[in-house]
Amino acid sequence: METTGVCGIEAGTRGLVEGSSSPSSQDHLEEFEGLINTCCSEEVRGETPGREDCQIDPLEGELDPSSDQNKEQNMFGKEVLLLMQALHTLATPEEKLAALCKKYADLLEESRSMQKQVKVLQKKQTQVLKEKIHLQSEHSKAILARSKLESLCRELQRHNKTLKEENAQRFREYEERRKEATLHFQMTLNEIEAQMERHNTHNTKLRQENMELAEKLKKLIEQYELREEHIDKVFKHKELQQQLVDAKLQRTAELMREVEEKQQREREFLLKDATESRHKCELMKEQELQLKQQLTLYMDKFEEFQTTLAKSNEVFTSFRQEMEKMTKKIKKLEKETTLWRTKWETNNQTLLQMAEEKTVRDKNYKALQGKLERLEKLCRALQRERNDLNQKLGALQGPAKNPEEEGTGMEFLELRASLLFNKAAINKLWDMLL
Secondary structure, three states: OHHHHHHHHHHHHHHHHHOOOOOOHHHHHHHHHHHHHHHHHHHHOOOOOOOOOOOOOHHHHHHOOHHHHHHHHHHHHHHHHHHHHHHHHOOOHHHHHHHHHHHHHHHHHHHHHHHHHHHHHHHHHHHHHHHHHHHHHHHHHHHHHHHHHHHHHHHHHHHHHHHHHHHHHHHHHHHHHHHHHHHHHHHHHHHHHHHHHHHHHHHHHHHHHHHHHHHHHHHHHHHHHHHOOOHHHHHHOHHHHHHHHHHHHHHHHHHHHHHHHHHHHHHHHHHHHHHHHHHHHHHHHHHHHHHHHHHHHHHHHHHHHHHOOOOOHHHHHHHHHHHHHHHHHHHHHHHHHHHHHHHHHHHHHHHHHHHHHHHHHHHHHHHHHHHHHHHHHHHHHHHHHHHHHHHHHHHHHOOOOOHHHHOOHHHHHHHHHHHHHHHHHHHHHHHHHO
16 A cells, blocks of 8 residues: 555656646646545555554554554544645645645654654563563562571471570579579679779770870861961060970979879888788787687697586686686687788788779870970970071061062061961970970
């Protein structure tokens, strides 16, 4: 149908072109209109020329319902009627032929674009189907894996139940043993926990100090930027601040010496106290041994007196009185030994605490000394830079009376700004030292 329609249109166009000057041109135009009507009727029936090679895929047919096809046919019939009305409005057959050619060219372009779109959609549909099949296979695999995992989980639960029962029995036996052992080691564990808590608190304090130092450094950097605005005021109070810094340094050195002397005195006092307490404890131990020996002797005598108890009641009563006195003395001595023992233990604990505090203080003192030495080096370096800058500034202020003419104004201002910034940094470092 495409070949017949195209051939009919070509024959009509030739007749119109050739017979436009002849009197039979009107007959050819009528024949051409008849051919257009036949073509339009064929297109309405589904035999549109130029669209026969556009084979509709069954999958695409499933996507497009019959109602859409009916709507398209109605729209196409309306377009044909509008085209016929437009042709009737034209006067000459050449204009009608030109309009028809344009319309035909537009329809060909539309059909080609539609064919391309249909091919793209078909490719997409095949890809979607492949993905669907792949996903279905993965879904089935996942279902199989889930069933396997469920069976494995059931087996694991059974195994876990048996293990729990065995563990419960073992745990009961272990708990009975552990309760007996914990009674002996509870005191030592409490002491270890207390020491661990002390160490933890000490470590947390050190961490907080490190964080505070880091924050102070950040604040220092921010304050350096802010102090650039107040450089002129700081430069005026240069000499007074230097004197204050020297005085504060001397004060800190004196304070450090006093602290060292106090620590040395406390150390000597504690050592003396510890030696005295140890000596007293040894004496008390010796007295305790002597009393025990006396006790054994008295017990032997008591046994001898028991054999002779029937002979003399008076001797027994006197011996009994002596025994009561001795027991009172022994109780008093035992109380005194316990008191001295507790004092000795407390002194040992205080000694250990003081030794730990001394080690901590020594570490802090060494760290502070290292910081102080670093800061002193920085201050000396900054003071050297300041002196160099002062010399340069004096050299620039002397010869360059007119900085705009000699071109040294910018250098002068830069040296002054760097000197003021150096001064602010020195002041900040001294504040940190103090």
